[in-house]
Amino acid sequence: MQKLRIATHLRHAALLLTALHTLPAFTQPSPDHSHVHFIVHAPSILTAPISGRLLIFLKPGTGDNEVSTDELRPTAAWVGAREVQSLSAGASVEIDPDAEDMAFPSPFASITPGDYEVQAVLDIDHTYNYSGRSPQDWISPVLDLSHWTPGEGPEPTLELTQHPTEDPARTASLAKANAQVAPGVVQLEQLQSPLLTRFWGHPVNLQAWVVLPPGYTEHAKERYPTVYWTHGFGGNLEYSLASGLRLRDRMNEGKMPPMIWVMLDESCPQGTHEFADSVNNGPWGAALTTELLPYLESKYRMDARPTGRLLNGHSSGGWATLQLQVNYPKIFGGTWSTSPDPSDFHDFTNADLYAPNANLYRTPDGALIPIMRDHGKVLSTLQELAQLEQVLGPYGGQLASFEWVFSPKNNSGAPQQMFNRATGAVDPAVVSYWRDHYDLAHIVETNWPILKPDLKGRIHLIVGTADTFYLDGAAHKFEAVLNHLGADPHFTYLPDRTHFDLYAVNQDRYALFDQISAEMYAVARPNSHWQPHPPTASTPQPSPQSK
Incomplete structure (x- = not known):
């Protein structure tokens, strides 16, 4: 689950946040209830048929420019859905969410009469769950339904006439970030993966922004420790660039030691592949370690040794880097994973997957999880x-x-x-x-005699005691397993910190990066004794050691 909101940050919150009051979902109305029908017209200007998932968003009120799920109270809005195929220009389609068994948080027929507003969205490439509305989607203007009673009167008619508009602030931020991309500063790397291309049967690229430290061009004979970072759920290549530029700024300011940061993109049409080797997503871990790493190390002056290859990520990115360290301990010299997704499935965000008659929704006494x-x-x-x-x-x-x-x-x-x-x-x-393939606590415990020489002391995990998604629970269980094995784990529980403010110190939202990077640098350069310092004209950036 993605969970460090930096800048625009990730849409996982929009997907994971729901209201306090639970309403029944996916239940059909009783037979004497009327069904609710909406008519949606395809754009009249189409030059070719369109397909996708047609979504209906409805909520109380009037006068808004957009109707969608609320990030803090999604059950305050109803959502209905239907798959549509090959809509031609001006064609119409009827949607009855209750008949389709696709209504949330309750059947539309159960809605109390009143004033409502409704909007249709055609999710062309099925990415709404991951990233919300995309520029290629079609949307209707918001339609006000005054004194509306579900199932009575004319069927509400919605016209798909426009695409979602770009956020001007986001557009300006992206332009500013792209303007900083330059040799010796930040460079985009895209490598077609033979392993993933063979798995999927079409070209698949590994993508990353390579953020170079200040002085990289001037210190032409120096090699640098390298951090492999990845975002969490909802992230993408654009977000990776924005995050990398912040780290470059901190190195410029003397807050972080000079290292190369490889800002990986782990997004895919199915969500996040987390650089795990998977029978569904493909061999992402193998592709990263056997294809991208050698390619980058041949192009940039990186430490091509485990102590110079370090890992960092938050949330789903935290789990990704944690599993990379566990599964490839001879390649990486340590992970600093923050608020990772569950590493012990005895606590899968509050649900024990191994309990008798395990249920993801309710505890044994019937309470909602x-x-x-x-x-x-x-x-x-x-x-x-x-x-x-x-x-x-x-x-x-x-x-x-x-x-x-x-x-x-x-x-x-x-x-x-x-x-x-x-x-x-x-x-x-x-x-x-x-359990056998992805429960990291189980994998480490089962394979500890083999993993011990390369994994002992290399797992660092930081999480808040008030983590928004209860991820401190699984961390405690994983730590207990590692302590029992004598694995020398380094777990830190930050009091009262949530998923979203974990990296903050005082008014600096990203200050935890300074601590993490200094600890990493001490592993890669144990004799450097690097200390943060304010940059001055007379004080050059510290020079990394030559390999």
């Missing part, structure tokens, strides 16, 4: 997350993304679902596969 909190206040449940995600689309959501990474294939070749979306019941056979 929360997924998100604001300190002591529960904001959303796993059931709400799963069922909203199902309406928004069949893949690209957080829970479906886990299945694309972790699950075996079913008979049709798709990832096997770990749990039943209607009931929350967990499939023990799928969980058994998850």
